[in-house]
Amino acid sequence: xxxxxxxxxPAPAEAEPARRRAPSRRRAGPAGYLFVxxxxxxxxxxxxxxxxxxxxxxxTNDRGQxxxxxxxxxxxQDYRFGPSFANIAIYLAMWLFLVVVLTVLVAVLLRxxxxxxxxxxxRFAYYxxxxxxxxxxxxxxxxxxxxxxxxxxxxxxxxGFETFSQVIAPADLPVIFVxxxxxxxxxxxxVVMYGALNNIPDEVLEAAKIDGAGMWQxxxxxxxxxxxxxxxxxxxxxxxxxxxLFVEPQLLRTASLGRIDPTWSPNQLAYVYAFQHGxxxxxxxxxxxxxxxxxxxxxxxxxxxxxxxxEDK
Amino acid sequence: xxxxxxxxxxxxxxxxxxxxxxxxxxxxxxxADTASAFKPVAQDESSAITVWTDSTRLxxxxxxxxxxxxxxxxxxxxxxxxxxxxxxxxxxxxxxRTNEGWPDVVFAAPTDLxxxxxxxxxxxxxxxxxxxxxxxxxxxxxxxxxxxxxxxxFGGHTYCLRNDIAQVMLWYNKKLMDQWGYTVPKTxxxxxxxGEKVGKEHPGYLVGTIGDTNxxxxxxxxxxxxxxxxxxxxxxxxxxQDPKCTRMATLLDALLKAKTMSTxxxxxxxxxxxxxxxxxxxxxxxxxxxxxxxxxxAGQISATGPLTWEGESTAYTGNVGGGxxxxxxxxxxxxxxxxxxxxxTTSDANLANAPTYPAYSPGAKxxxxxxxxxxxxxxxxxxxxxxxxxxxxxxxxxxxxxDQTPWSSAVLPALTAGKTLTETLPAWQQAITDLAKSMGYTxxxx
Numbered sequence: 001x002x003x004x005x006x007x008x009x010p011a012p013a014e015a016e017p018a019r020r021r022a023p024s025r026r027r028a029g030p031a032g033y034l035f036v037x038x039x040x041x042x043x044x045x046x047x048x049x050x051x052x053x054x055x056x057x058x059x060t061n062d063r064g065q066x067x068x069x070x071x072x073x074x075x076x077q078d079y080r081f082g083p084s085f086a087n088i089a090i091y092l093a094m095w096l097f098l099v100v101v102l103t104v105l106v107a108v109l110l111r112x113x114x115x116x117x118x119x120x121x122x123r124f125a126y127y128x129x130x131x132x133x134x135x136x137x138x139x140x141x142x143x144x145x146x147x148x149x150x151x152x153x154x155x156x157x158x159x160g161f162e163t164f165s166q167v168i169a170p171a172d173l174p175v176i177f178v179x180x181x182x183x184x185x186x187x188x189x190x191v192v193m194y195g196a197l198n199n200i201p202d203e204v205l206e207a208a209k210i211d212g213a214g215m216w217q218x219x220x221x222x223x224x225x226x227x228x229x230x231x232x233x234x235x236x237x238x239x240x241x242x243x244x245l246f247v248e249p250q251l252l253r254t255a256s257l258g259r260i261d262p263t264w265s266p267n268q269l270a271y272v273y274a275f276q277h278g279x280x281x282x283x284x285x286x287x288x289x290x291x292x293x294x295x296x297x298x299x300x301x302x303x304x305x306x307x308x309x310x311e312d313k
Numbered sequence: 314x315x316x317x318x319x320x321x322x323x324x325x326x327x328x329x330x331x332x333x334x335x336x337x338x339x340x341x342x343x344x345a346d347t348a349s350a351f352k353p354v355a356q357d358e359s360s361a362i363t364v365w366t367d368s369t370r371l372x373x374x375x376x377x378x379x380x381x382x383x384x385x386x387x388x389x390x391x392x393x394x395x396x397x398x399x400x401x402x403x404x405x406x407x408x409x410r411t412n413e414g415w416p417d418v419v420f421a422a423p424t425d426l427x428x429x430x431x432x433x434x435x436x437x438x439x440x441x442x443x444x445x446x447x448x449x450x451x452x453x454x455x456x457x458x459x460x461x462x463x464x465x466x467f468g469g470h471t472y473c474l475r476n477d478i479a480q481v482m483l484w485y486n487k488k489l490m491d492q493w494g495y496t497v498p499k500t501x502x503x504x505x506x507x508g509e510k511v512g513k514e515h516p517g518y519l520v521g522t523i524g525d526t527n528x529x530x531x532x533x534x535x536x537x538x539x540x541x542x543x544x545x546x547x548x549x550x551x552x553x554q555d556p557k558c559t560r561m562a563t564l565l566d567a568l569l570k571a572k573t574m575s576t577x578x579x580x581x582x583x584x585x586x587x588x589x590x591x592x593x594x595x596x597x598x599x600x601x602x603x604x605x606x607x608x609x610x611a612g613q614i615s616a617t618g619p620l621t622w623e624g625e626s627t628a629y630t631g632n633v634g635g636g637x638x639x640x641x642x643x644x645x646x647x648x649x650x651x652x653x654x655x656x657x658t659t660s661d662a663n664l665a666n667a668p669t670y671p672a673y674s675p676g677a678k679x680x681x682x683x684x685x686x687x688x689x690x691x692x693x694x695x696x697x698x699x700x701x702x703x704x705x706x707x708x709x710x711x712x713x714x715x716d717q718t719p720w721s722s723a724v725l726p727a728l729t730a731g732k733t734l735t736e737t738l739p740a741w742q743q744a745i746t747d748l749a750k751s752m753g754y755t756x757x758x759x
Contacts, residue, residue, distance in 0.1 A: 060336075061336055061337065061338055061339070061340070061341075062340055062341055062434055062435060063336070063341055063435060065335075065336030066335055066336060067335045067337065067338045068335030069335075070335055070336070070337060070338035073338070074338040074339070078751065079747045079750075079751070080747075080751070146582055146583075148582055148583030149582060149583065163577055163581075163583075163729075164581065164582065165524070165576070165577065165578075165581070165725070165726070165729045166729055168726075169726055169729060169730055170726050253722075254398075257525070257526050257578055257580065257581065257721065258526045258717060258721035258722060258725075259721055259722060259725050259726055259729075260722060261722045261723075262718060274406070275399060275402060275403040275406050276399055276402060276403075276714075277340070277751070277752070278340065278406055278433045278434060279340050281338065282338070
């Protein structure tokens with residue numbers, strides 16, 4: 001077998017069965033507003049207002065005076081700022097790579113390489129850890145990572161870890177947090193990616209098959225390009241979620257009786273600023289830095305992937 | 314089009330630069346002499362008091378509740394600021410912002426006093442009420458063990474009553490020591506020699522651990538190491554290259570090498586207590602470590618010390634925690650709150666059965682007189698408890714940060730990775746210095 005269709009352009013998105021195009025200007029009825037209102041109110045109360053308040057705090061001091069960039073200068077000069085952002089950068093690099101590559105890979109396999117019945121069972125199994133709330137998920141890992149109580153204790157010892165404190169050595173932490181995040185978060189994304197793959201019309205895949213494309217070729221040349229927007233969407237949310245790492249290091253610190261830096265991640269640093277230094281303004285400055293990084297990443301991905309381009313234009 | 318955006322942005326940045334006669338980003342420094350400004354809120358003797366206690370002290374609070382059904386109380390259990398937790402501080406920061414929710418009486422760590430006696434923001438009232446002004450009589454305050462109220466005192470006022478002291482002593486398994494024919498150490502040098510001997514003769518047994526969050530207090534405080542010594546209210550002396558620090562580091566390194574000193578915490582999961590021959594640690598080790606965690610049978614454990622250094626006549630020792638009780642300055646029922654606090658810390662009724670060694674001297678006598686507090690041990694521990702209580706070195710200061718944080722997050726991982734303590738001293742020095750500076754201290758090393 002040879003790849004006869006290597007040069008064939010991927011099926012363009014327009015090849016989807018003609019959707020019934022609604023008139024581009026629909027009359028907006030009250031129902032729409034009603035449906036959106038619940039979310040909009042919560043978004044304003046818990047998303048927009050706190051953000052605006054954080055912007056206000058980040059440019060003022062605790063006497064309410066305008067400080068310009070001084071809060072940012074102060075937090076960037078803090079000796080914990082660099083290490084915490086370095087930690088999160090290492091974590092993000094591993095986490096984004098894993099979540100993007102592995103979830104898509106697993107979704108493709110579940111879609112094309114596994115019998116439908118088994119695929120459904122596996123999807124459910126992958127999703128289960130995600131149903132545990134963040135804290136409960138971390139608690140499970142506290143047991144898994146402790147060689148004295150872990151069900152995979154022999155495996156840990158085989159790697160040379162005799163005690164919990166050896167497992168949570170500073171250099172191992174990014175890997176541990178990625179494992180926890182992947183275990184709790186990837187299942188949901190696998191299901192989403194699977195759904196996205198399901199959206200690809202069968203005719204397209206059949207055409208590819210007739211042209212001689214194997215599973216991997218249709219995955220690489222057809223399926224993945226066609227779910228590019230979903231992948232971008234996942235990357236944006238995974239990045240934003242990843243920069244906010246807090247529960248995992250905080251709980252691991254408590255469980256290890258303090259053997260982990262209390263300001264391991266930027267969010268923890270912001271927390272220490274707010275609640276130990278009583279410096280809500282400095283904390284707001286750190287959170288704005290995270291917000292800007294998240295927006296930059298999102299902006300880049302949105303423009304590159306054409307995430308918000310609609311066919312109506 | 315882009316050009317106009319660009320010029321707009323330039324203008325905006327220009328505006329920011331012009332405005333950069335901006336105010337400073339540093340936090341306001343609270344005004345001194347806060348106690349004289351203490352004004353109780355409107356009092357209501359029928360209003361319920363909210364009590365935050367750690368789980369160890371919960372029974373005492375409940376006993377008071379039972380004996381005084383006329384006092385309406387809400388009892389809440391929290392972590393009691395153990396292991397450097399900042400839960401209480403976090404909550405008070407929030408209560409100060411929402412202007413409600415403060416508990417009336419709290420069990421807290423001495424470190425908590427450093428922030429609780431200062432306003433968390435301008436125009437806020439410090440959380441802790443000064444107790445010496447009108448709430449607690451001077452005679453009661455004078456009854457506390459010498460130095461035990463030091464962590465409570467700021468600007469000439471007393472803001473808390475000390476619950477217990479956790480004076481450090483050398484615990485040992487008398488049964489094993491007798492069986493193996495070992496003499497109980499009197500000096501640190503004896504201790505090191507015995508530790509090395511145990512390593513050869515009974516490998517697997519331990520003479521201590523430095524893997525707990527508070528091991529620095531058990532060992533380096535006892536060694537009079539200037540790891541965090543306030544020489545002025547805002548100036549901290551940190552000098553871990555002082556001979557009084559390096560001598561302890563060298564000693565512990567030798568025992569680590571002999572494998573009789575562990576880097577695992579006594580309280581970490583899966584620790585084998587049956588292999589502990591000795592443990593240098595606080596007065597509550599007897600009840601909570603040997604009896605509670607290790608389940609060592611009665612009649613085996615005893616204590617001695619505090620140890621001296623050869624060539625020094627006076628023994629000094631450390632102190633591991635020891636809680637305090639604070640009354641909130643926001644309390645609507647200061648009378649009931651103070652009555653409870655006084656009962657908890659000074660009444661014979663409570664202290665005779667207190668879980669830990671009381672800081673209130675008459676109460677400590679009552680505590681030692683109670684057979685239940687002594688029957689577990691292989692010999693009479695009263696003289697050791699009393700001697701250690703009077704020997705706590707006063708050069709280890711109560712600072713705005715927990716001294717356990719740099720130890721557990723900077724030193725312990727390095728030791729776990731196989732480094733020696735002597736090698737790790739510079740990293741520890743750096744961690745303390747950085748943290749102290751971030752809390753506003755000036756740090757000096759001489």
